Amino acid sequence: MRNPLSNKVVDIQPSGxxxxxxxxxxxxxxxxxxxxxxxxxxxxxxxxxxxxxxxKGRTFYTSNAGLKELKIEICNYINRKCRVKYDxxxxxxxxxxGSEAIDIGLRAMxxxxxxxxxxxxxxxxxxxxxxxxxxxPVIIELKEENNFKLTKQELLDAITDxxxxxxxxFPNNPTGAIMEYEDLVDIAEVVREHDLYVMSDEIYxxxxxxxxxxxxxxxxxxxxRTILINGFSKSYAMTGWRLGYACAPEIIMEQxxxxxxxxxxxxxxxxxxxxxxxxxxxxxxxxxxxxxxxxRRRFLIDELRRIGFDCFEPYGAFYVFPSIKxxxxxxxxxxxxxxxxxxxxxxxxxxxxxxxxGFLRISYAYSIENLKVALERIENFVNNHKLNK
Amino acid sequence: MRQKILKAIDxxxxxxxxxxxxxxxxxxxxxxxxxxxxxxxxIICGYPTLINWDKADNERVTALIEVKVTPQRGxxxxxxxxxxxxxxxxxxxxxxxxxxxxxxxxxxxxMREVANFVSSKLAxxxxxxxxATHFVLKKYKEHGIELDNKKVDERMLVxx
Numbered sequence: 001m002r003n004p005l006s007n008k009v010v011d012i013q014p015s016g017x018x019x020x021x022x023x024x025x026x027x028x029x030x031x032x033x034x035x036x037x038x039x040x041x042x043x044x045x046x047x048x049x050x051x052x053x054x055x056k057g058r059t060f061y062t063s064n065a066g067l068k069e070l071k072i073e074i075c076n077y078i079n080r081k082c083r084v085k086y087d088x089x090x091x092x093x094x095x096x097x098g099s100e101a102i103d104i105g106l107r108a109m110x111x112x113x114x115x116x117x118x119x120x121x122x123x124x125x126x127x128x129x130x131x132x133x134x135x136x137p138v139i140i141e142l143k144e145e146n147n148f149k150l151t152k153q154e155l156l157d158a159i160t161d162x163x164x165x166x167x168x169x170f171p172n173n174p175t176g177a178i179m180e181y182e183d184l185v186d187i188a189e190v191v192r193e194h195d196l197y198v199m200s201d202e203i204y205x206x207x208x209x210x211x212x213x214x215x216x217x218x219x220x221x222x223x224x225r226t227i228l229i230n231g232f233s234k235s236y237a238m239t240g241w242r243l244g245y246a247c248a249p250e251i252i253m254e255q256x257x258x259x260x261x262x263x264x265x266x267x268x269x270x271x272x273x274x275x276x277x278x279x280x281x282x283x284x285x286x287x288x289x290x291x292x293x294x295x296r297r298r299f300l301i302d303e304l305r306r307i308g309f310d311c312f313e314p315y316g317a318f319y320v321f322p323s324i325k326x327x328x329x330x331x332x333x334x335x336x337x338x339x340x341x342x343x344x345x346x347x348x349x350x351x352x353x354x355x356x357x358g359f360l361r362i363s364y365a366y367s368i369e370n371l372k373v374a375l376e377r378i379e380n381f382v383n384n385h386k387l388n389k
Numbered sequence: 390m391r392q393k394i395l396k397a398i399d400x401x402x403x404x405x406x407x408x409x410x411x412x413x414x415x416x417x418x419x420x421x422x423x424x425x426x427x428x429x430x431x432i433i434c435g436y437p438t439l440i441n442w443d444k445a446d447n448e449r450v451t452a453l454i455e456v457k458v459t460p461q462r463g464x465x466x467x468x469x470x471x472x473x474x475x476x477x478x479x480x481x482x483x484x485x486x487x488x489x490x491x492x493x494x495x496x497x498x499x500m501r502e503v504a505n506f507v508s509s510k511l512a513x514x515x516x517x518x519x520x521a522t523h524f525v526l527k528k529y530k531e532h533g534i535e536l537d538n539k540k541v542d543e544r545m546l547v548x549x
Contacts, residue, residue: 034547295412302411
């Protein structure tokens with residue numbers, strides 16, 4: 001029989017998280033700080049709107065790009081938050097989570113051999129999506145001493161004459177780093193000079209603490225070079241609804257919608273109706289969740305530092321990314337031993353790129369009570385191994 | 390600052406000042422000073438525990454009584470409210486707008502005890518014009534907390 005598989009697909013490495021997930025799943029009564037989604041339920045008024053849309057029998061396809069009301073609300077929202085005006089008719093589409101937007105955005109832009117710059121540590125799907133779109137992923141290793149921000153020099157060093165797209169994943173999963181105005185101005189300048197496009201994945205945009213989120217699309221000359229990706233998963237605790245969106249110049253958007261039309265048809269209708277409610281009446285929910293995350297963030301950082309971790313202060317998302325370099329173990333060794341001995345699951349930094357070696361991703365999408373129990377165990381672990389010298 | 394502290398302990402009074410300080414980005418001294426000051430000013434009036442007595446095998450009856458009263462000259466409703474809330478079986482008393490004047494919530498050991506209270510203590514008061522007693526059959530949610538709905542974390546243990 002012929003080999004049924006595509007070499008391109010077979011060559012793609014499975015996610016490092018997957019491997020760790022398998023180990024964790026075997027452990028009974030493990031406490032996890034390894035989750036990448038909110039612990040809150042979707043606010044009731046949003047769920048209720050979804051239920052209502054089902055009761056009304058709104059169970060049909062929507063137009064490919066999404067419900068008109070939702071696209072209008074998305075444009076209003078972006079204008080409210082970033083002072084950028086998008087045309088709901090031509091420059092916005094609703095996708096199946098931010099993930100789909102990443103995939104089709106890359107497929108719409110890349111030809112074989114085009115290079116895509118990916119700052120790591122980062123979310124696990126950029127590299128595979130670039131490969132599936134026949135692009136060439138080029139990794140930029142971000143440094144802790146720069147607070148895991150992308151610097152102008154790092155960007156310049158990575159650019160070749162094949163570079164086409166820069167992925168900008170901030171606020172960042174797993175580091176919690178954010179890019180502020182001064183940082184983005186430098187990046188935007190390089191992007192314009194070298195005629196690049198930006199895919200800005202801003203799924204955590206609502207979750208910044210004490211600092212304002214800034215979108216690169218709001219800088220001069222950048223809207224026409226940017227695919228802005230966002231969604232409802234993190235800000236409104238709607239991960240299971242699978243709903244995201246992309247805003248892009250019409251020329252790119254047309255092609256993205258074409259792929260979406262053939263591969264997906266449209267995003268789930270129930271979720272789209274719920275999302276309209278989220279954007280119209282959900283600002284306060286976002287604020288309350290953000291306050292809760294912020295309290296946990298401070299608590300977690302203080303405790304980790306007290307226990308003996310070097311931990312840079314993240315201002316976004318819901319992760320801390322402490323260093324374990326001084327403990328003399330690799331990230332995987334540390335995470336696996338911690339899991340086996342104390343039954344606490346954290347994710348080794350290497351799941352997010354090789355340069356994540358020496359770090360752990362610890363999520364604070366958990367209640368303070370949960371965090372306290374887990375931290376006690378982590379402290380035990382550090383003491384037992386006499387690591388806190 | 391006070392608002393932040395109050396919001397944090399509203400649903401969880403078990404947090405220590407050290408934990409609060411860490412969560413709110415304040416020093417422990419400031420948190421403690423503010424807590425003490427707010428206790429003194431009766432902004433914080435106590436640290437009770439929310440108990441679902443139904444589950445604690447403890448027979449209890451809660452009744453909500455609508456009371457119409459005649460306000461007294463010079464004292465309005467406060468005097469009569471005080472005469473009512475001083476009884477130890479009274480859990481809460483609120484002055485209401487609308488069809489009646491006071492909501493009185495009673496926690497009693499039995500329906501008989503509540504009925505006794507209403508007929509021998511509350512209804513005969515001079516200023517009380519009428520009462521309507523409603524017994525609580527089941528408590529679902531109190532102080533923003535769902536009583537019988539322990540949330541299980543159904544998320545996958547590790548996700549990207």
